[in-house]
Ligand SMILES: C[S@@+](CC[C@H](N)C(=O)[O-])C[C@H]1O[C@@H](n2cnc3c(N)ncnc32)[C@H](O)[C@@H]1O
């Protein structure tokens with residue numbers, strides 16, 4: 001078993017080490033999990049029924065895949081990669097986990113940035129379609145898992161050197177369990193005025209104003225916050241990019257007909273992306 005342990009994965013049922021046996025992973029107690037054709041593994045507890053509304057819908061995932069593939073959010077990904085590369089520079093084999101990884105865009109680019117450094121990369125998401133896309137597009141640089149942030153995630157206590165959480169739900173106690181003392185938690189959220197001109201033009205849903213303060217408070221007793229970093233850059237959107245971007249946004253299912261018409265009649269538009277990158281160190 002020891003030679004095959006996928007450090008630092010644990011069985012979601014009994015928390016013993018999880019071993020890689022080719023087409024199946026299993027723990028010493030015999031709980032087994034099949035490796036899907038695309039290479040990802042579903043580590044949700046058996047028989048767990050999830051409501052359809054959990055995780056992003058396939059149309060939203062595909063829109064994000066197309067939009068990100070055109071490089072619109074590359075400046076953000078570059079900032080994330082810079083922070084992580086600095087944080088793991090002195091580690092011989094860091095464990096990096098992206099929780100709520102979606103289709104794996106950020107982890108894929110991070111893997112390219114860290115190429116040559118023996119890091120263990122994991123992407124976790126509750127949406128099977130997202131994880132499937134991530135595993136297919138990943139080129140074998142990391143392992144992708146279906147798991148639920150609201151349950152115990154399948155990693156040993158204090159085994160993660162860098163935990164990434166981009167635009168995804170958070171679980172402070174579980175993140176604190178996973179991250180090694182001194183390890184890094186990096187959270188990215190949209191700033192309150194992210195895509196403001198686009199939101200104004202099409203009367204789209206706003207962003208929670210106090211999000212940053214809320215997150216800082218949630219994590220204050222578990223992690224030491226470092227100064228937040230703003231990442232701001234312009235976006236020049238053509239009609240297709242605009243439609244993908246809008247489909248990525250929450251609330252898109254409730255657009256009215258006039259809103260939809262205004263969007264399809266817009267051939268090009270400029271707006272500004274604004275993000276907040278929060279970094280925190282796990283208290284020793
Ligand atoms: C807005 S997307 C961000 C995806 C990716 N980080 C990105 O920026 O491209 C939020 C992601 O969180 C995932 N998610 C939502 N609830 C989750 C849960 N309970 N456990 C794990 N992932 C979850 C969704 O399926 C979705 O892929």
Ligand SMILES: [Zn+2]
Pocket residue numbers: 011012013014015016027028029030031
């Ligand atoms: Zn087990």
